[in-house]
Amino acid sequence: MPLFEYECLTCHAQFTEIVLPWEKNKVIECPRCHAQDVKKLVSRFSYHQSEQDRLEQIDTRAPRDDSYYRDDRNIGLWAKKRAKELGVDLGPKFEEVVEKARSGKILDEYNK
Ligand SMILES: [Zn+2]
Structure with a gap:
């Protein structure tokens, strides 16, 4: 809702x-x-939701608008959920990428 x-x-x-x-x-x-x-x-x-709660709530079939991505806590969550549904283990490397994306560091790397 x-x-x-x-x-x-x-x-x-x-x-x-x-x-x-x-x-x-x-x-x-x-x-x-x-x-x-x-x-x-x-x-x-939503502020006090844990990442786990947020994962539970994501509907991977629902369209996401810009405001979804403006909340940097949502970065990577969708991919995680989708992977979970597909039974894919993304591994620690993925967590690392998500952390970078959330902190904005991923952009620094692309700009190198
Ligand atoms: Zn009033």
């Missing part, structure tokens, strides 16, 4: 909204005071 947390800038109420991918421009209204001036919060839910 694409759940997002928002804070109302008028009354500071915090609430959760379901925003489906095709509703990106949806107007979010505060359920308490009906102001439309709201701020998106980092979801506490």
Whole structure:
């Protein structure tokens, strides 16, 4: 479920909204005071998820949009999940590559 947390800038109420991918421009209204001036919060839910949880939740058949890749914690997760489904052992070399990708070091190597 694409759940997002928002804070109302008028009354500071915090609430959760379901925003489906095709509703990106949806107007979010505060359920308490009906102001439309709201701020998106980092979801506490996804923030505290372990990598294992995130792996469980990835649907490798679902299309991923740019925002997925903007979260660098997601780099490599999809490949890991897919490999797991296929019963492939990616080995420690893969972990190393993922770590590099997440830290941005992989770009340094390509630019050498
Ligand atoms: Zn409000």
